[in-house]
Amino acid sequence: SLSSSDYPEIEQLASTLATRLEPKRVGLFLPSLRPGSITPGLLDSVKRVRRGGFTIAPEAGTERLRKFVRKDITDTQILDTARMAFEKGWTTIKLYFIIGLPTETDDDLVAIANLCRAIFELGQSTPGRKQVNVTLSPFVPSPHTPLQWDAACAQDELSRRVTLIRRHTHNHQINYKYSESLMHYFVCAFLRGGRELCDVVETAYRLGCRFDGWDEERQPELWLQAFQQHGLDPLKYLQAIPFSAKLPWGHIDKGQSVEHLMAERQRTSAETFSPSPPIMAPSDAPPVAPAADDSAQWGRGKKKVVTKTTSAPTKNRLRLRWGKSPRYRYMSHLDNLRLLERVLRRAETPVQYSQGFNPTMKISFGPPLPLGFTSEAEYLDITLDANLLPYMLDDIKMRLPEGLQILEARVVYGQAGSLTSLINRVVYTIPTSFWSDTSILKSQIERIMTGDTVTVHRDTKDGIKTMDIKPAVFDLRIEADTLVMTLGVGEVGYARPNEVAQLLRETMTCEIVALPFHRKTMYRATEDGQSKNVMDL
Numbered sequence: 001s002l003s004s005s006d007y008p009e010i011e012q013l014a015s016t017l018a019t020r021l022e023p024k025r026v027g028l029f030l031p032s033l034r035p036g037s038i039t040p041g042l043l044d045s046v047k048r049v050r051r052g053g054f055t056i057a058p059e060a061g062t063e064r065l066r067k068f069v070r071k072d073i074t075d076t077q078i079l080d081t082a083r084m085a086f087e088k089g090w091t092t093i094k095l096y097f098i099i100g101l102p103t104e105t106d107d108d109l110v111a112i113a114n115l116c117r118a119i120f121e122l123g124q125s126t127p128g129r130k131q132v133n134v135t136l137s138p139f140v141p142s143p144h145t146p147l148q149w150d151a152a153c154a155q156d157e158l159s160r161r162v163t164l165i166r167r168h169t170h171n172h173q174i175n176y177k178y179s180e181s182l183m184h185y186f187v188c189a190f191l192r193g194g195r196e197l198c199d200v201v202e203t204a205y206r207l208g209c210r211f212d213g214w215d216e217e218r219q220p221e222l223w224l225q226a227f228q229q230h231g232l233d234p235l236k237y238l239q240a241i242p243f244s245a246k247l248p249w250g251h252i253d254k255g256q257s258v259e260h261l262m263a264e265r266q267r268t269s270a271e272t273f274s275p276s277p278p279i280m281a282p283s284d285a286p287p288v289a290p291a292a293d294d295s296a297q298w299g300r301g302k303k304k305v306v307t308k309t310t311s312a313p314t315k316n317r318l319r320l321r322w323g324k325s326p327r328y329r330y331m332s333h334l335d336n337l338r339l340l341e342r343v344l345r346r347a348e349t350p351v352q353y354s355q356g357f358n359p360t361m362k363i364s365f366g367p368p369l370p371l372g373f374t375s376e377a378e379y380l381d382i383t384l385d386a387n388l389l390p391y392m393l394d395d396i397k398m399r400l401p402e403g404l405q406i407l408e409a410r411v412v413y414g415q416a417g418s419l420t421s422l423i424n425r426v427v428y429t430i431p432t433s434f435w436s437d438t439s440i441l442k443s444q445i446e447r448i449m450t451g452d453t454v455t456v457h458r459d460t461k462d463g464i465k466t467m468d469i470k471p472a473v474f475d476l477r478i479e480a481d482t483l484v485m486t487l488g489v490g491e492v493g494y495a496r497p498n499e500v501a502q503l504l505r506e507t508m509t510c511e512i513v514a515l516p517f518h519r520k521t522m523y524r525a526t527e528d529g530q531s532k533n534v535m536d537l
Contacts, residue, residue: 004030005037014045022048024345025353025361032057032096036077043088050358054085057096060104061111068103068268069147075115082119086126093119093132099161100139100153109161112136113168120174129173136162136178140188143249144256146265151240152188155180182220183212185234189227192237194248200226316384317412318393319535323376324369326516327403333368339404340380347395350386366419366522366534367426367489370497375519376407377427379419379534410535420490422537425474427520428485428497432478434515437507441483444504445476456499469495474525476500484520 004010018028027049035056046052058078060066066073082093097112116132123130138158141150153161162178169176190197204226211217227234241247243262250258324331331339341361344351353359362383369375388411397406435441448454454470472488472495483504487495501512524532 003034005034005042010037011039011042011045014042018045018048024348025049025359026345027052029053031055033081035073035081038081038084040084040088043084047089051089053092053094054090055094055096056081058115059096059098060101061097061108061113061115065101065104065108069098069101078115079118079122083122086123086130089128091123091128091130093123093130095119095132095134097134097136098139099136099165100158102139102147102150104161106164109164110168113165116174117169117171120171132174134174134176136165136176138184140184140191142191143247144252144254144261146261146268148192148247148261149241149243149265152184152238154235154238155182155184158184179215181218182224182234183218185238186220186223189232189234189237192241192248196230196232199230200232203229316386316388318382318384318388319410319412320380320382320406321408321535322378322380322404322406324374324378325403326374329372329374332371333365336369336378337363337365339401343396343399344382346399347392349382349392349396350384352383352385364418364420366423369519370517372513373428373497373517373519377519377521377534379423379522381412381419408535412537419534422524423522423534424488424490424492425525425531426487426489426522428487429518429520430483430485430501430515432481432483434509435504435507436509438478440507441504442478444506445478448473448500448503449476454495454503456502458496458499469493469499473500489522 007013014028021028028046029052030046032055035058056078058066058073059069059071063074085093095116099109099112101108112134116134120130120132123132139152141147141152159180162176162180166176200223204223207222207226209219209222209226212219224234247258324336328336341363344361344363352362354362364381366379369378393406393409400406432438432441448470451470453468454473456467456469457464458467472493473485474488475484475486477484485497485500487497487500497517498512498515501508501515501517505512522534524534524537526532
């Protein structure tokens, strides 16, 4: 819920849930909280397992402007809630504000900076380094609201307002997040535009716009080109709309008539609010005394006592060899991690957890599988908090989704290293049917294996680098219509299978990314030439 703290029994509900879920290391998280409705008991319940983020959305810097947008929250309520969070151990508070609201003035903007500084100063009365993260979002006049007729600010004006807020802050522990992008124009256009924008969407798609929800994938210049090709100016959608104009969404009934919204907007403009005393900048204001609380700590905080496990000590580690079918080939390594964590939780496997404020399962994966690959040689180490019983493994298998399967399992004793450090060979296979001429493929393999160097161009975070991967290419051969690659990983250096395939691309009948790579096995090659099974390490 977006207003969880408005539920009258929220504190009792959170306390009950926390009591039941704490033994399972399941934490509670709340969305943006409404100041004035948060209690110490609610915060105590939320922080039992792990202390998540603490978010407050004042929306505007002054009480006058908050009343204008129907968010009747006082400065005192905001400061009291922030003080309570700091006293309960939170060190970071997130704040959300909207800039460019109708009737907003520079005084309202300066008040945002002063409010953020005042919250930061409150945190200095409690132990620990404090940080305030502030997100500034541009106002967008949304349909079916009393503000749907109002104008939105252009990008240069929004930038000026952000600069004004930052200029009145002067604090490195207050971080402002604001995206200066033309996407604001297109958001307004698609919220307020009509059917004339259908062709714009198709044109932008054909120009190459994809995954615009990701900042790094956004291409505003292509969207602007799409608007221009159809003779539309996205800036016109930022302009105010007369009450007499026909709205593109006016035929849609959402329960409130256009007349009602219009009357609400006119009434809001006609109302006069008595201005509240502005929040003084902390450098000019008297020091804020913390609320009276017997549990308040001064100076150095008490040392956190690490919770001891109540189970019998054990060094058992359960090692699993598991595989994934083509159905899950496009699940990333992090997706696999989350999926298996949920499987272990649903199976109620007695997994050991790390200590501290954010306990996590003690599980360890082998080298991650590249995206798009299938496998029958993935490895997972699970540190158990109790001795392994046969039914535990059956419970895990029952809760795996179709397409993932456990192929082998055993208990590992002792202090063996991590899976990533133990494995130094990986074997991949590809059907040779993806080459039209296997004789040419064999000659290419022979050239690679007999050559002194194998040079590839690798894209790294520092740019494209030329690499010699020959020391990590241990074997290439064809067996029963299958290309088998034995490549290095870890301490011996590594070669990517797609890099090797790129060297064999002659007579290939598809793109490299379409090859069905399959991880056949992983093992450790010793100095004396032996191959050790990962399950025996």
